[in-house]
Amino acid sequence: MYQFNREEYERRMAWHTDARFGMFIHWGLYAIPARGEWVRSIEEIPKEEYMRYFEEFDPVDFDPKQWAKAARDAGMKYVVLTAKHHDGFCLFDSKYTDFKSTNTKCGRDLVAEYVEAVRAEGLKVGLYFSLLDWYHEDFPHYGDKQHPMRNNPAYGNEGRDFNRYLEYMHNQVRELCTNYGKLDVLWFDFSYDELRGEAWKGTELIEMVRSLQPEVIIDNRLEVSGEGYGSLAAGNPTPYHGDFVSPEQIIPPNGIQDVNGRDLAWEACVTMNNHWGYCREDRFFKPAPMLIKKLVECVSKGGNLLLNVGPDARGSIPPASMEILAQIGGWMRKNGKSIYGCGKAGIEKPDWGRVTRRGNKLYFHIFENTVGPLPLSGVQKEEIDRVRMLADGAEVPLSDSWVHSDYPNITFVDLGPDPVLPDPVDTVLEISLK
Template sequence: MFVFDRDAYERRVTWYRHARFGMFLHWGLYAIPARGEWIRSVEQMPEEPYRRYFEEFNPVDFDARRWARAAKEAGMQYVVLTAKHHDGFCLFDSQYTDWKSTNTPFGRDIVREFVDAVRAEGLRVGLYYSLLDWHHPDYPHRHDANHPDRNNESVSDEGRDFDRYLDYMHAQVRELCTNYGKIDVLWFDFSYDNLRGEAWRGTELMHMVRSLQPDVIVDNRLEVSGEGYGSLAAGEPTPYHGDFVSPEQMIPPNGIQDVHGNDLAWEACVTMNGSWGYTADDHAFKPAPMLIRKLVECVSKGGNMLLNVGPDARGRFPKQSVEILSQIGAWMDENHDSIYGCGRSDLPKPEYGRITANAETKTLYFHVYENSIGALPLIGVRKEQIDSIRYLASGAEVPISTSWTHSDYPDIVFADLGADPVLPDPVDTVLAVKLR
């Protein structure tokens, strides 16, 4: 009988709760048609026309070191790469399939180069593995809601053996857990309909993963998809429970708690534009200031942000992504102390921004998005609690205001930001309030 080990769990997720910010990388054959990673399903594209992209795959500009360096310079602490997406194409040299990057004109083990480059930059390594597989002959075709052949009357599921597929899937996960050194994050995707938990032979799978990678943290998608919390949140953890919840394309209004009201580890996975895989005509990129503030929002609610980049067919990050990462990195360079190791505070959210808190250093970080008229109220903090107030970016002292203008509010501490009505950083000016 499975017994949840709370102490082991807390040790596993300690680094993750400190890191707060990671990069997601969606990349594969689908970068060539450039219409998203779900192209086969959305367009109900048969395998044969999709195979041309396999025969063409040769990303001559791919440089894992450049990818890893971009993540580090943006202030990210871990990077997760799609080792295999739903189309079944593997970016690693699996012995169980010919449908892999080493058999394309490119001829290289991309996962090997990725893990080496990410570790060289001092970052944590994450690998994404799709539980779905539209290439494998034993994965359901007609009786699956997502398969490209679901409406193809010339295709049958007769003779397909799902257990044979599961043997294949488990064997590939074993390869990832064995051949590439220490893996920090294993990101499964995803459970749906009747394919949940033990349908994937989840207990067997996680026993194998934990035996090979005892410190790896795993998302909750052996049980759910981008919606749903999983068994840990329900207070009845299964052997294949998720170490963290993975809301997709949204930030939970109040963070995420279990049935007992305790905060859970969670991570909002978010695209820069509207697409995961490279999509040539998707130019709806979120501005860097917005993404900075959304990262702060995640941390202020006790969560992480996993921000996606979809490299193009040549292996390059889109120019817009590079520019956004550069701007985020410039802000993180000065303000990362308000992100790393921080989480929610017990104070009310201020009207002008948000608060992140580092319990270990007894520091509150007030993220100020708009200036006040007069001194800035630090509601919830008493004067006798405060040791110092500093601009985080410069270290400059911010005095406590003694102006008569707020004498009607003797129980509120006001910070004197001076006469300039324009904040030093119009995106997010951070005040570090050190408590005694």
Template sequence: MTDQEIRWERTAWMREARFGMFIHWGLYAIPARGEWVRSTEKITVEEYQKYFDEFDPVYYDPKKWAKLAKQAGMKYAVLTTKHHDGFCLFDSAYTDYKATNTKAGRDLVKEYVEAFRAEGIKIGFYYSLLDWHHPDYPHYGDRQHPMRDNPEYGNENRNFDNYVTYLHNQVRELLTHYGKIDILWFDFSYNALYGEAWRGTELVEMIRSLQPDIILNDRLSGDAAINDALQEDILPMYAGDFQSPEQIVPPAGVTNGKGDPVTWEACMTLNDHWGYAVFDHNYKSAKTVIRMLVDCVSKGGNLLLNVGPNAKGEIPPASKKILEEIGVWMHENGESIYGCGNAGLPKPAWGYYTRKDDVLYAHVYDIFTSSLVVEGMANAVEYARMQADGAELSMSRPWNSAKYPNELFIDLHDVQLPDPIDTVIRLKLK
């Protein structure tokens, strides 16, 4: 098999799952101005230390997180074990900058793994390639670092190779202390920091030796490198198993240079920040998220939807409410999402299609008459049913449809759709 075929086979479970929970959580939940607060406000390590000293998530209960994810219909989760600020939620032997040395006093990643695994949800670890706390990570002049413009924080005597060794050591810890891990989600490469700058081949060889079945995203590679790699059958080891477009659904999905589909996942925020931001109330509605999920699946992709717990360890009530509403829809219509993908048909005017094997799912957003017209499918469908309740739908042709012999007409009885978010019709193909 080619490298791309191996990656396609390795990610089969991900294309079945389709919907996951992203969790951004760390010290930045205390200032509550988003996960990039150290960089955007150019906060020094010394000034940021107060958040480490205060960190005490007294209501942290990942069992509640896991139950909410399951209720929402999510099949996997990805937690920020270490974000760009360098703070580790796990008990690393290579740093004192970790949750076990805060008032929390325990390994928070361990509790996450146990809770989500108990709910049958696959386990993912996010790990930032950046580290604004480590003394050997570039400071002055680096376009991301909080001290990028401060000449007092020069790069003299900083040994980047020491940092890369630290990165490798921590990844080894994450993949040896918590049992089987399903996803390793790196973030992110930029400028000259990509691929072998991270000793990428060595890193992935180590990862594969520890967790042969784990799947990796594409962010060990820079954008240009991965786009070039997609054109080839032989990819660098660090190219990853799936693409991870951020805050965008690719208009036509993602394909390689030959036009073949590749596994991909759009990661999206629920509001406008990844980490908790107390002022950010610009939440997407359940309707918006559901339609975004359908958009992704119809193009052969997944949706990884983020929540940002607060400083006390709770998922905000607004986020919780949205996920619960999504869960109601997924309970009735999840069959049109899980394991489904591109239907190979033009997008209809009234909504979207998803498909799995010999079942076509019509996701109907708007109709203007009581008949749903399915173009080109007049003789292709055995029967039609409402996905939510299994009710039979008539496929009888209207008296005035003789001029449209190739179209399928489904009688919905009313122009008011049963589900204003997305009425799903299950079409069994002949």
């Protein structure tokens, strides 16, 4: 009978809840058609037709050192790469398939180069692995909810052996956990319909993973998809429970708690535009100021932000993404203390921004200025030791103006005569409590 060990769990999760900000990288053959990572399923492309991208794949600009540097410069602390997405193509040298990067014109184990580059930048290493595989002959085809051939009766399931697929899938996970050194994150994707938990032989899979990578942290998608919380949240953790909840393309309105009201670790995975894999026509990028505020929102609710980039067919992160990362990095270099190791402040969200906390430090993130002195609701004047601008360390005085004399129980600070904030995106006050 599985026994959840909270002490062990919190120990392995400590770095993750401290890091708060990571990079997701979706990349594979689908960068060539450049219509997103689900292109084969959405357009119901037969395997034979999809193989032309395999024959063509040769990312001449692939340089994982540049990827890792971009992540570090943006203030990210960990990176997660799609070692294998749903199309079944492997960026690593698996001995169990020919459908891999080492058999393309590229001829390289791209995961091996990636993990080396990420570690060299001092970042934590994560690998994404799809539980689905549209290439493997033993994975359900016709009638499956997701498979490209789901509507084609010529691809019936007679003779397909799902147990044989599971053996293949487990063997590939074993390779990732054995051949690439210490892994910090293993990001499975995803469960649906009857394919969840023990349908994947989840207990056996995680026992193997933990025996090879005892410190690795794992998402919750052996049980759920981008929706759903999993068994840890339900208060009855299975052997394959997720270490964190993985909301997709949404930031939970109030963070995430288990059935007993205890805060859960979570990580919102979010795209920069509207696709995970490279999509040439998708130019709807979220601006850097918005993403900075969304990172702050995640942290203020006790969560992480895993922000995605989708490199192109040549292996380059798109210029628009690089520009956004650089802008975020500029803000993080001055204000990272309000993100790393921070979480909920226990203070109601103010009208003008958000609040994060680490120990006796409160970080007031000011998104818009007020008329008159700024109210610090939730903090009493006698509790405050000092107030400083986080970006430059400048003293910010408490206000004694007559204009707030009608509100004697609220503490106000004086930001000075300029109605324009020093940082128009997010000006951060560091308040040290006594």
